[in-house]
Amino acid sequence: MKFSNPILLAIPIFAFVFFSHTALAVLPEVTITFDRQTVSVGEEVHLKIRVESAGSAAQRPRLPSVESFTAYYTGHSSQSREENGKTISVSEFNFALVPNAVGKFTFPPVEIEVEGQVYRTSSVQFEILGKPGMAGTSGASVPSQGTTVLAGNVPSSAQPPGFYQIPKTQPQGFVPLGADPNIFLKAWVDKTVAYPNEPIVLTYSLYTRQDTQYEGFSEEPVITGFWIEQFPSPEKLDKNVVQISGKRYVRADVRKMVLFPQGSGEYNIQPGTVKVSVEERSHYENFMDEFFDDSFFSSRIYSRKIPKVLATQPISITVKPFPEKDKPAGFNGASGHFTFTGTVDRRTVKQNEPVTLTLTTEGEGNIETLERPPLPALANVEVYDSDVSSQLLERKDTVMGRKTFQVMLMPEVPGDLEIPPVEFSFFDPRAEKYTTLRTEAFHIRVQPGEGELSLPLKSREELEKRKGIEVEARDIFFIKDRLKLALLERVNTFRLFLLIGNGIATLLALIIFLYLKRQEELETNIALKRRIHAPRAVRRGLRQMGKLMKDSSREAQQKFCEIAQKTLNGYVSAQMNVSAHSLTVPMVEEALKERGESAETIERLKTFYDLCNQVRFTGTEIDHGKKEEILDTVEIVSKSMAKKK
Amino acid sequence: MKRIIIILMFLCALSGYAGAQENDLFASANKEYKEGRYQEAVRLYEQLIETGHSYASVHYNLGNAYAKTSDFGKAILNFERARRLNPRDSEILSNLNYVNSLLEHQVEDKRPAIIVGLNEILSNTSKTESSLLVLIFYGMWVVTYAFYLLLKRPPWMKRTVVILFFIFMVFTVVLILKISIAREEDAFVVAKTAEVKYGPSDQDKTAFKLTAGMPVFINDERDSWARIELRDGTGGWISRKLIERVFH
Numbered sequence: 064m065k066f067s068n069p070i071l072l073a074i075p076i077f078a079f080v081f082f083s084h085t086a087l088a089v090l091p092e093v094t095i096t097f098d099r100q101t102v103s104v105g106e107e108v109h110l111k112i113r114v115e116s117a118g119s120a121a122q123r124p125r126l127p128s129v130e131s132f133t134a135y136y137t138g139h140s141s142q143s144r145e146e147n148g149k150t151i152s153v154s155e156f157n158f159a160l161v162p163n164a165v166g167k168f169t170f171p172p173v174e175i176e177v178e179g180q181v182y183r184t185s186s187v188q189f190e191i192l193g194k195p196g197m198a199g200t201s202g203a204s205v206p207s208q209g210t211t212v213l214a215g216n217v218p219s220s221a222q223p224p225g226f227y228q229i230p231k232t233q234p235q236g237f238v239p240l241g242a243d244p245n246i247f248l249k250a251w252v253d254k255t256v257a258y259p260n261e262p263i264v265l266t267y268s269l270y271t272r273q274d275t276q277y278e279g280f281s282e283e284p285v286i287t288g289f290w291i292e293q294f295p296s297p298e299k300l301d302k303n304v305v306q307i308s309g310k311r312y313v314r315a316d317v318r319k320m321v322l323f324p325q326g327s328g329e330y331n332i333q334p335g336t337v338k339v340s341v342e343e344r345s346h347y348e349n350f351m352d353e354f355f356d357d358s359f360f361s362s363r364i365y366s367r368k369i370p371k372v373l374a375t376q377p378i379s380i381t382v383k384p385f386p387e388k389d390k391p392a393g394f395n396g397a398s399g400h401f402t403f404t405g406t407v408d409r410r411t412v413k414q415n416e417p418v419t420l421t422l423t424t425e426g427e428g429n430i431e432t433l434e435r436p437p438l439p440a441l442a443n444v445e446v447y448d449s450d451v452s453s454q455l456l457e458r459k460d461t462v463m464g465r466k467t468f469q470v471m472l473m474p475e476v477p478g479d480l481e482i483p484p485v486e487f488s489f490f491d492p493r494a495e496k497y498t499t500l501r502t503e504a505f506h507i508r509v510q511p512g513e514g515e516l517s518l519p520l521k522s523r524e525e526l527e528k529r530k531g532i533e534v535e536a537r538d539i540f541f542i543k544d545r546l547k548l549a550l551l552e553r554v555n556t557f558r559l560f561l562l563i564g565n566g567i568a569t570l571l572a573l574i575i576f577l578y579l580k581r582q583e584e585l586e587t588n589i590a591l592k593r594r595i596h597a598p599r600a601v602r603r604g605l606r607q608m609g610k611l612m613k614d615s616s617r618e619a620q621q622k623f624c625e626i627a628q629k630t631l632n633g634y635v636s637a638q639m640n641v642s643a644h645s646l647t648v649p650m651v652e653e654a655l656k657e658r659g660e661s662a663e664t665i666e667r668l669k670t671f672y673d674l675c676n677q678v679r680f681t682g683t684e685i686d687h688g689k690k691e692e693i694l695d696t697v698e699i700v701s702k703s704m705a706k707k708k
Numbered sequence: 709m710k711r712i713i714i715i716l717m718f719l720c721a722l723s724g725y726a727g728a729q730e731n732d733l734f735a736s737a738n739k740e741y742k743e744g745r746y747q748e749a750v751r752l753y754e755q756l757i758e759t760g761h762s763y764a765s766v767h768y769n770l771g772n773a774y775a776k777t778s779d780f781g782k783a784i785l786n787f788e789r790a791r792r793l794n795p796r797d798s799e800i801l802s803n804l805n806y807v808n809s810l811l812e813h814q815v816e817d818k819r820p821a822i823i824v825g826l827n828e829i830l831s832n833t834s835k836t837e838s839s840l841l842v843l844i845f846y847g848m849w850v851v852t853y854a855f856y857l858l859l860k861r862p863p864w865m866k867r868t869v870v871i872l873f874f875i876f877m878v879f880t881v882v883l884i885l886k887i888s889i890a891r892e893e894d895a896f897v898v899a900k901t902a903e904v905k906y907g908p909s910d911q912d913k914t915a916f917k918l919t920a921g922m923p924v925f926i927n928d929e930r931d932s933w934a935r936i937e938l939r940d941g942t943g944g945w946i947s948r949k950l951i952e953r954v955f956h
Contacts, residue, residue, distance in 0.1 A: 537806055540799040542741050542772050543765040546734040555836055558843070565847040572854035579857055 091116035091177045095184045102162055103192045105244070106309035108132075110158040116177050117149050124156060124175035131168040131191070132160045159272070159310075161244070162191040244310075245272040246341060248373035250284075250334035252322075256381045260290075260398035260429045261492040262461055263322040263380065267337065269373070270305070270312040274342040277317050281372050284335035288382075289322040290429055292455070292462045321462045323398075323429040327384035334375045340368040385490055391499050393437050397489035399428020403436075405485050405502030414512030417471040419449065422485060422502070430455060430464035436487040438470065444480065445473040472507075480507040590640040597637035601701045604630025605694065612690050620685055624675040627693050631671070634701045648672050660703055671696040730756060734766065741769065746776040762955075764794035768803070775807050781898040781920030783807050788896065788923075788954055795834050811921050817939040826890040830882065838883040845876035893923035895934070895951040902951070904944035908933035915944040924951060 094113040102108050112124055126134045162168070170187045246269075253264040265286075269277060277300065302315040317337060324330065385394075401424050408419040424433055430453050438446060450469040455462060474480050482505040490497050554561075585592040604626050611623040629643075636643040639654050648669065655665050671693055677683040685693075737752035753770035756763075771786035787804035794800060808814075817824055849872040856865045897918045905912040908930050918924070924946070928935035934951065937943035 537809075539772055539775050539803040539806055542738055542769040543799075544738060546731055546763055546765055554840055554844075558840065561840070561843045561847065565843055565850065568847055568850040568854065572850045572857070575854050575857050 091180075091182075093175060093177065093182045093184075095173060097187060100188065101190045101192065103309070104162055104165060106161070107311075108160040108162070108189070110160055112156040112158075112173065112175060114152075114154045114156075114175065114177055116152055124173055126158060126173060127171040129168070129170060131164045131166070132162055132170065134158055134160050162189065165191050165193040167191070243371070246270065246275060246339065246371065246373065248337050248375045250332075250375040250378060252332075252378055252380065255379065256383065257324055258383055258385060258398055258490060258492045259326055260323050260396060260432065260490075262399070262428065263289075263324070264461070265320050265322055265332070265378070266316050267318040267334070267375075269315050269317050269337065269339070270307070271315075271339075271341070272310065272312055275313075276340045276368070277315065278338040278340060278370075280318070280335050281338040282336040285333035286322065288326065288328070288330050289324055290432055291320055291322055292429075292431075293318075293320040322380075323432070324380070324382040325432075327382045330380045330382060332378040332380065334377065337373045338370065339373060340370045342368055386495070389497050391486070391488035391497055393486050393499075394488040394490070394497060395434045395437075397424075397428065397433055397487070398492055399426055399489060400491055400493070401426030401428060401487070401489050401500070403487040403500035403502065405505075407482070407505045407507065410506065411508045411510065412474065413510050414477045415473060415475060416512060417447075417473050418507055420470045420472055420482070420485075420505070422468045422470070422487075423465060424467075424487060425463075425465040427461055427463045428489070430462070430466050433466050435468040435470070436485050438485060439483040441472065441480070441482065443474065443476045445475060447471040447473070474507065474509040477509045477511040480509050481505075482507065593637035593640065597634045598701070598705065600637075601630055601634050601697065604633070605698060608690075608694050608697070612687070612694070615687075617682065617684065620690075621679050621682075623690060624678040624693065627697050628672070628675045628679075631697045631700060635704065638704050655700075655704075658704060664699065664703060667696050668700055671700075730759060730761060733759075734769075737773075738769065741773055741776075746773045749773040750777065762789075762793060764790040764797065764800065767793065768797075768800050771803060771807075775803070779920070780807055780810060781896060781900070782952075784811075784921040784923075785896040785898060785952055785954065788893075792834050792892070792954060793836070795832055795837070808921070811919065813919050813922065815922060815938045815940050818941050819939060823889055826885060827892070830886050830890045831892070833882065833886075835883070835886050838879055838886055841879040842876065842883050845872060845879055849873050849876050891925065893939075893954070894926040895924050895936075895953045897922045897924065897946075897950060898952045899950040902946055904936065904946050906944055908935070908945045912945065916942065918946070926951075926953070 092115040094111075094115075096111045096113070098109040100108075110126075160170070168189050168191060170189060172186050173184045175182050249268045249270065251266055251268070253266075254261075257263050265284075269275070296318070300315040300317060302313050305312050305314050322332075385396075385398075403422070403424050405420065405422045408421070412418050420438075422436060424430075424436075433453075435448065435451070447470070448468070449471045451467070453464060453466040455464040472480075472482070484501040484504050486499055486501050488497055488499040585595065607626050608623055608630070611619050611626070614620075614623075632643045632646050635651050635654065636646050639646075639650070641650075651668060652665055655668065674685065674689060674693060678685055733752060733756045737749050737756065740746075740749035740752060750770065750773045753766055753773060756766050757770070767786045767790035771783045771790060774780075774783035774786060784804065784807050787800060787807060790797070790800045791804055819827075849869065852865065852872055853869050856862070856869050859865065897920055900920050902918045903914045904916050904918060906915050922938075924934075924936040924938060926934050927937055927943070929948070932948050933945045934948050935943065936946050936951070
């Protein structure tokens with residue numbers, strides 16, 4: 064971070080005008096101004112040299128070396144304007160003179176070269192006083208903040224408390240107390256006495272009179288016993304000009320944080336150290352230095368930066384305990400200034416279903432350490448902490464925020480549930496008294512629920528506390544002792560049997576399927592069914608006839624002929640798909656003729672019917688030869704019809 | 709009497725216990741292992757496998773013995789054999805994962821995510837198991853269906869027939885997926901290092917090198933060379949003596 068050099072706003076009290084070139088009656092014009100002639104030791108006198116010329120800009124003047132003063136070059140500005148067709152350049156060179164001895168001194172003339180001519184001022188008389196503050200100052204003093212008030216003559220050897228501390232081991236470029244009056248660091252707090260959790264603002268301010276670059280903390284502060292909320296570092300440091308003991312400084316707050324004490328007692332803050340780099344321009348040790356310190360080169364090309372480490376003194380803070388008087392029962396250490404509200408997400412709920420109670424605390428104080436206000440005892444209600452969220456708002460010099468606690472209440476019995484007001488107590492350090500805030504009372508209607516089972520709170524906590532097993536090392540497991548096949552490996556041994564079994568089962572299933580399919584078809588085609596079954600009936604009839612062949616009784620002969628007629632009629636009617644009872648001999652003859660049967664067969668059939676009718680209805684007896692003839696006729700006709708169907 | 713003997717033999721086989729000679733060999737190998745003579749244990753386990761029986765526990769123990777002798781290629785091969793015979797045994801899986809984690813090189817699986825996912829799911833069952841389950845449920849379905857037909861299609865049996873057919877189809881799909889899409893590596897590198905070449909000869913240029921224990925798919929075989937592919941899609945030709953098939 065760059066600081067521009069402060070421009071000295073000197074009040075002109077003394078001026079010389081020199082004219083050494085008669086041809087330039089007006090230009091060049093050189094004006095030298097001191098802001099005072101009476102000054103104390105350590106205070107500054109500001110010197111401004113203004114050169115107005117028609118030609119090129121003036122070279123930076125050399126100040127004469129004076130033992131009683133230390134001189135610093137504090138800045139240069141230049142501008143140009145058009146006047147009567149000519150370009151007029153105006154250059155101003157600013158210096159600060161710090162007297163270091165009491166008495167009356169004469170500051171010797173200053174020489175300046177303009178357009179090849181050397182101009183010379185007159186000498187000036189100064190009165191140096193011994194005590195600071197006796198000489199008149201035109202700037203305002205630094206406003207007092209807290210206890211580390213910047214007062215008195217900071218760069219002098221008499222240091223006020225709370226300013227510099229020289230570390231035991233000094234880093235390279237370390238600036239000890241009073242060693243460099245042009246730059247110093249100050250760490251200060253807005254209060255040194257506080258209550259626990261009361262915000263204390265700790266600020267690091269850098270004061271400089273030189274072109275300075277802040278490079279951060281080389282040693283971080285050591286702060287114990289506090290909750291720390293650090294303000295974010297701004298992209299560009301705010302800076303302002305302050306006057307301390309007659310000297311102008313640019314001040315920048317390089318770090319700011321809020322400390323919340325966590326308990327009563329005495330605390331000591333070690334502030335750490337800050338690293339900066341400063342552009343050095345104040346010495347002209349030789350010709351080359353002066354050459355490179357010229358305003359042209361001072362445009363950052365050849366400037367010389369010197370690193371410095373700045374320290375400041377430790378800070379003591381006293382934290383008082385909370386007063387015991389009027390301390391509320393539910394007070395749990397909140398300190399600050401807060402508002403408190405509470406809401407429920409529903410007013411009607413089923414048994415064992417959750418109601419969310421939201422408690423919100425908002426205000427100024429340590430939001431992060433706020434604890435959930437205690438809830439009043441609720442019978443037959445399971446209470447679970449659901450969620451906690453906080454939002455921090457960092458304002459200029461304090462920390463504000465909002466913290467929300469969500470609590471799930473699970474009523475276990477139906478009926479009316481009354482949640483009494485929830486109380487939140489805090490200590491207000493400004494008023495130095497306790498305040499208790501309350502939510503409204505909540506009335507919840509609990510309806511009978513599904514009776515869901517929920518794990519008791521205690522069991523849940525126990526489950527949450529249980530840790531998993533931690534594997535300490537990895538290796539292979541030990542060998543197996545039993546030479547045993549897995550179940551499916553064993554079954555695999557019989558894979559072949561399984562395959563054969565499946566094949567047989569498939570075949571059987573297929574046969575059954577086809578058989579039943581055929582049966583279904585036959586059920587719908589009676590003619591086909593009769594045709595298929597007819598041969599079987601013929602075979603059965605022939606078997607019965609064969610048995611009756613040997614029996615020569617009248618009844619047996621009649622039975623024989625009856626079976627023969629029935630068998631043949633059955634077969635023929637099945638082939639013709641007509642009823643056996645409606646079958647006549649001419650129909651049979653016709654059917655046989657259609658099938659191309661020989662006349663002999665037809666004649667044989669006629670004889671068969673005549674013979675059978677005679678035996679059955681007239682009681683005519685037949686011999687074995689006739690029986691065989693009847694049997695053969697049945698067989699021949701059925702075979703003949705089977706072939707020619 | 710003959711029937712009783714056959715039934716007893718059947719039950720004995722189903723019980724899964726091996727014969728006395730195999731048990732003795734297995735016990736001897738285990739004894740060598742327990743006493744720290746891993747090389748001898750390896751020899752005896754290999755001898756037991758040569759008898760033709762493929763026990764998951766023998767491959768597992770052999771894998772352990774190889775792991776103890778730092779032959780991670782053979783160790784992984786045998787753990788993989790054990791896994792494929794008994795895919796849900798936690799100790800087999802643990803040892804396989806552990807030895808895999810000791811390998812210096814791993815091949816990134818660049819196959820499509822669906823195939824990797826399928827492989828992951830189907831790795832819980834072996835090909836043998838899948839085919840057996842297909843056979844078992846097919847047999848059950850056929851028999852049930854036959855009875856269903858014989859009993860004139862009673863409605864109470866219809867659901868059983870449908871469920872059995874569905875299960876049979878599920879295992880059939882699993883088996884098809886396992887054989888076709890979710891294919892597992894056919895072989896593992898057993899040599900310490902193996903050069904994969906652009907062609908099936910020593911004169912071909914080396915494409916890349918593999919180390920012991922790395923799995924490969926075998927896509928083709930020609931004389932003493934095998935055309936392999938890795939999970940990341942790279943491939944080439946490798947000498948067959950440098951790799952060993954999981955199952956022949």
